[in-house]
Amino acid sequence: xxxxxxxxxxxxxxxxxxxxxxxxxxxxxxxxxxxLPTEAVMELYRTRWQVELLMKRLKSLLDFDCLRARxxxxxxxxxxxxxxxxxxLLEHRxxxxxxxxxxxxxxxxxPWRTYQVLCQELAAVITGTACWCLERWDxxxxxxxxxxxxxxxxxxxxxxxxxxxxxxxxxxSNV
Numbered sequence: 239x240x241x242x243x244x245x246x247x248x249x250x251x252x253x254x255x256x257x258x259x260x261x262x263x264x265x266x267x268x269x270x271x272x273x274l275p276t277e278a279v280m281e282l283y284r285t286r287w288q289v290e291l292l293m294k295r296l297k298s299l300l301d302f303d304c305l306r307a308r309x310x311x312x313x314x315x316x317x318x319x320x321x322x323x324x325x326x327l328l329e330h331r332x333x334x335x336x337x338x339x340x341x342x343x344x345x346x347x348x349p350w351r352t353y354q355v356l357c358q359e360l361a362a363v364i365t366g367t368a369c370w371c372l373e374r375w376d377x378x379x380x381x382x383x384x385x386x387x388x389x390x391x392x393x394x395x396x397x398x399x400x401x402x403x404x405x406x407x408x409x410x411s412n413v
Contacts, residue, residue, distance in 0.1 A: 296325055299353050324360070331356050 252260075254295070265283050296302040302321055307313035337354050362368055370378075394402075403409035 295350065296321075299350075299357060300325060300328075327360060328353055328356050331360070349360060 263280075263283075265279055267279055269279075293302070300321055302325070305314050305317045305321075307317050332352050335356070336349070348409060402411060
């Protein structure tokens with residue numbers, strides 16, 4: 239009979255049975271052993287586990303589980319395709335920079351740190367910050383400014399602005 243028990247962190251030493259089972263990986267399958275040998279099952283399991291790790295990485299580093307659109311909308315598709323394209327770019331760059339990321343060979347580390355660095359690198363490439371011409375910054379701000387509105391944007395009343403200036407002049411406020 240097999241029993242599974244979880245040990246809280248406060249318990250220090252597991253019993254002999256638990257230590258014995260810790261050397262095992264239990265994979266249950268409905269496929270007969272004659273159809274699919276144990277080695278093939280374990281290879282499939284390892285590959286599946288790598289897919290799980292990839293999905294976890296995409297969710298945590300790229301927020302794949304958070305789309306800024308409603309379900310079943312065209313915008314959701316655009317966001318999803320954009321994130322998939324971004325993930326492909328990251329994976330492609332990771333393979334160029336760290337070819338050890340493949341499943342068929344030993345990896346000296348996990349791809350998490352590589353992905354974090356590549357995310358920062360791609361953000362600079364996408365926004366083009368390295369190529370910004372600061373002399374034309376005023377023109378860029380004019381292009382990015384909002385279109386005229388029918389209703390004016392809310393502003394602080396003049397009396398509140400005067401009070402903030404008064405406090406700032408006397409070192410009472412840093413607003």
